[in-house]
Amino acid sequence: MRPMLPTLTFEVPEGKEWLFEAKYDGFRAILHWDKEPSLTSRNDKPLLNLFPEINAFLEQNKDKFDPYLPLTLDGELVFLENAYKAHFGSIQVRGRMRSEHKILEKAKTAPCCLLIFDVLMIKGKKIAHQEYYSRKAELEALFKDCDMPLKPDEKDSRLMQLIPSYHSFNELWEKIVLHDGEGIVAKQIKNKWEEGKRSPLWLKFKNWKYVSCFITAYEKSNGYFYAGVFQGDKVVTIGQFLFGLKPDEKQALFQIIKDNKADEDSQFIHVEPAICVDVKYLEIYEEQMREPHFHQFRFDIKPDVCTYVKFIQQQKNLPPELEITHPEKPLWEIPAIQKIDYIHFLREIAPYLLPFLKDRLLTVIRYPHGIFAEPFYQKNCPDYAPGFVETEMSEGINYIVCNNLQTLLWLGNQLAFEYHIPFKTIYSNGPSEIVFDLDPPSRDAFHLAIKAAIFIKEVLDQLKLISFVKTSGNKGLQIYIPLPENTYSFDDTRLFTEFIAQYLLNKDPDSFTTERLKKNRGGRLYVDYIQHAEGKTIIAPYSPRGNKAATVAAPLFWEEVNDKLTMQHFQITNLIKRINSDGDPFSSYFQTKDIQPFYPVLDFLKQQNKKG
Structure with a gap:
């Protein structure tokens, strides 16, 4: 058939x-x-x-x-x-x-x-x-x-x-x-x-990518035109096209090549870079364009603007209204990451990061000179933000709400490295999740965060609560319990976070503390159950961090939380490869919100509170 x-x-x-x-x-x-x-x-x-x-x-x-x-x-x-x-x-x-x-x-x-x-x-x-x-x-x-x-x-x-x-x-x-x-x-x-x-x-209707390139040759046997771009002084061939040309366009292009040929053999007529065109294609496969189609002549540009850097940039299907400024600007030293690499990372991580930014008041930390100079916090949306950037007023601040790819990439172009969000959406009456922030006193004490996470997981499993864990991207771990929207208050969740904090203190008082003054913590991990509250923020899952190692607040599989876990495994340079090979540990996060059995736990704690 x-x-x-x-x-x-x-x-x-x-x-x-x-x-x-x-x-x-x-x-x-x-x-x-x-x-x-x-x-x-x-x-x-x-x-x-x-x-x-x-x-x-x-x-x-x-x-x-x-x-x-x-x-x-x-x-x-x-x-x-x-x-x-x-x-x-x-x-x-x-x-x-x-x-x-x-x-x-x-x-x-x-x-x-x-x-x-x-x-x-x-x-x-x-x-x-x-x-x-x-x-x-x-x-x-x-x-x-x-x-x-x-x-x-x-x-x-x-x-x-x-x-x-x-x-x-x-x-x-x-x-x-x-x-x-x-x-x-x-x-x-x-x-x-x-x-x-x-x-x-x-x-x-296909999701074309577009590239500005120049003609390098004409193949006599089949009528294909070969396209190239400059990588430095070298011409790199990126494929050949035939479809999309009208008969008169094809004839005119052939005639120009023939009249201006640089060389000719039995198979090809070669031409020096001069004739610029836009070609649309699906993707790069085996280093060539797949399904290339002629789009238009570009008499307005010169061959030297048809570069390999721009070609790579356009492969990621960046929105046409977004112009990446200073794409080769260095942002991290080790690993070496340029601005265009960072934008590509945001483009690829967007399907995983955007659901957590959706409908949330966003605070970013911008690094105008990469990690090589001082950053600054930004809450207010700047006046020069483009029209596709959504905003929401809250307590006199006009926050950005990052609900689309264009906004995320625009923020990346503004060199926003960190994306901090509250524990609720702009439509929520109460918390959208419970988060435990396990923050050890130093990077050398990361083992304390691992110990705390394992202890907490044991309790959550006994209570049949569905939990997720991620690195903070700096020196700690964060445990998430998704909740149904508009169901619980921050007072409700405070009962639970305080209960877990007290459990850790009783379990191992030499390792954990709820002491707010750093000088009194004595090298113990601070269990900050007060941080989960209205108006407080936390680093979003899959957000980069502005540190020298270019680490990411990376979701983990629970079996990864052991003594072998290190923060350096989760960097901007390797995270997409990890997702492609191992999957997204937070893939079922939002589906669990409506099946989270939190009410019986909360009800028990309230009863105990009344007795107390």
């Missing part, structure tokens, strides 16, 4: 007759399941032998799907990087594998997912002729009944997941840009599934 295909568009379709789905970079796959499942590619090649993890998952869940067989589903086989992006390179590697041992090893260590967006047959009844809107409703009901994920989630062990539809293009587009996804497929709500047809009722 040959799949229905979308038509590429550069215009966003408008009107209520369209729904929108995230587009994923993988192998188009149709699952037909009767007595046994079969998964076939766009070219009708079998896939289950190459992806045994999918076959195993389907067999393990056959009982759930049995009432709906025979069943035919349309989807995309992917290696899911995040909820909105599949990793193209990984699925390509899997598709080329032929060693059974290596295939099984990859299936176990890095399983792929089957993302489903359409149903063509259910209970043996063909429904491809039904309208898309009704097919989608049927598909959603199937996934609910079979207890399958209703949206993509790279951390979910269930390997068949639904691609949901959105009514708002802009709502989905913000997520695609934030997570660097491939793009969006717009589907006309009344379309019927048509085998093998590239339909104008399905439109693909």
Whole structure:
């Protein structure tokens, strides 16, 4: 069965007759399941032998799907990087594998997912002729009944997941840009599934990156134009393009190259850097642009502004309204981090950091000269802030509320290194979480923070409270207990934080203290239960810190909290690699808020308080 295909568009379709789905970079796959499942590619090649993890998952869940067989589903086989992006390179590697041992090893260590967006047959009844809107409703009901994920989630062990539809293009587009996804497929709500047809009722709108570059050569055999940029004095070739040029543009460009050639051989006509163009592409794969398209001629610029630094910067899909000033400015010495490196870090960490900054009054610490000079606190939003920066007045201060990627990157361009937030949102009546800040007297006493965290975790487990832990990024640890919104007061949580503080003191009075005066602490770890209060702030999860080591307030897995833990493992230079390999320890943080069993604990403490 040959799949229905979308038509590429550069215009966003408008009107209520369209729904929108995230587009994923993988192998188009149709699952037909009767007595046994079969998964076939766009070219009708079998896939289950190459992806045994999918076959195993389907067999393990056959009982759930049995009432709906025979069943035919349309989807995309992917290696899911995040909820909105599949990793193209990984699925390509899997598709080329032929060693059974290596295939099984990859299936176990890095399983792929089957993302489903359409149903063509259910209970043996063909429904491809039904309208898309009704097919989608049927598909959603199937996934609910079979207890399958209703949206993509790279951390979910269930390997068949639904691609949901959105009514708002802009709502989905913000997520695609934030997570660097491939793009969006717009589907006309009344379309019927048509085998093998590239339909104008399905439109693909891609998340292009743009690069300003110059022409280096013309390939005679296929008509491709080669593009390059300067890295210092050296020309670096970044790929070749053909699509996007109108016939007259193509002919004119060829003629200019021919008339101004620097060299010619049997394969190429070479030209010196002079003709500047903008090219759009999806991403860099094997050091070349993927799916490059000509965008426009750039007669207004000279070749020397087409640089490798700008090319790398544009790969991260930074908002076009954001101009990075002084990209090569040094901010840290060891590790060596320039401003452009820092902006790239913020771009990549944004999907993990932004949920914690959302709707919170933000205090930042800015380092105008990197760590090489004095920083300053900033609470008030400056007058020169661009229009996309949201603000909120509180006690006479016009705070920044960092609710979007543009604001985060703008703050990064202003060299804000630290992001401090209160324990509640601007819409909360009380605390959104409980946080224990375990602050040892020095970096050499970090073992005291580890000891305290382990003791606290033992109590929280006994109370069946769901907790998360992170480094402070400086010398301590911080333990989080997410709470449902608008449910508890700071007086309520004070009862609990004081209870835990007292528990630590009783457990090990030689290691812990609640003494506020530093001179009286005697080298013990200060358990600051008073700090968790209205108006107080704490460093946000995944925020960088303005110290010499370029460390980050990094979420941890609880099993990492042991004597081997060190702060230097979590730096700006290695944190993204850690997330990509190990995952996000705070991935389920917000889901736990509504299931946190805090009320019985609080009720018990209140009863004890009355007796006391």
